Amino acid sequence: MTTATTHTIPDTGELNAIASATAAAVSANPAAAVAVFTASATPNGRVGSDIALGTHTVSVDEPPALGGDGSAANPVEYYLAALLSCQIVTYRFWAQRLGIEIGNLRASAEGDLDVNGFFGLDGQTRPGFQEVRVTVDIDGPATEEQYRELQRVVDEHCPVLDLTTSPTPVHTTLNVG
Structure with missing residues (x-):
């Protein structure tokens, strides 16, 4: 199971300032709404890789x-890390936007992967996770209803969760030689 640590979240209002500045920039130039992120990989060891991310x-x-x-986390563990870190960021961002105070925040995830799909042992099993379970522990002075509304908004706006729950077109180009 992958876990994020629990600690008290300071509310400095900085995330609201970033959201306001971004909204103004996008309003002035709609093309500014699109951010491009890149990664590149090279092999390392028998099946490992080194990934450059900016x-x-x-x-x-x-x-x-x-x-x-076993020298590093595997790709699906990094997916869980990406999902959890995106959840944490999105909870913090939207809590400020909605004026909901968070005392402590912790997220954990686990996923079931059936290797029949990866190894092609049957044509029925998908190679990715069969299911992912995320648990978010949150507390603070807000009501349970406010935290449930925060969860709804987070699930609606979390980019990595969206990558999982909505099809994302992927186009691969193979350059040979």
């Missing part, structure tokens, strides 16, 4: 049962 680099590997050395 100015950052992460390593990816598989556990020994899947051919790796």
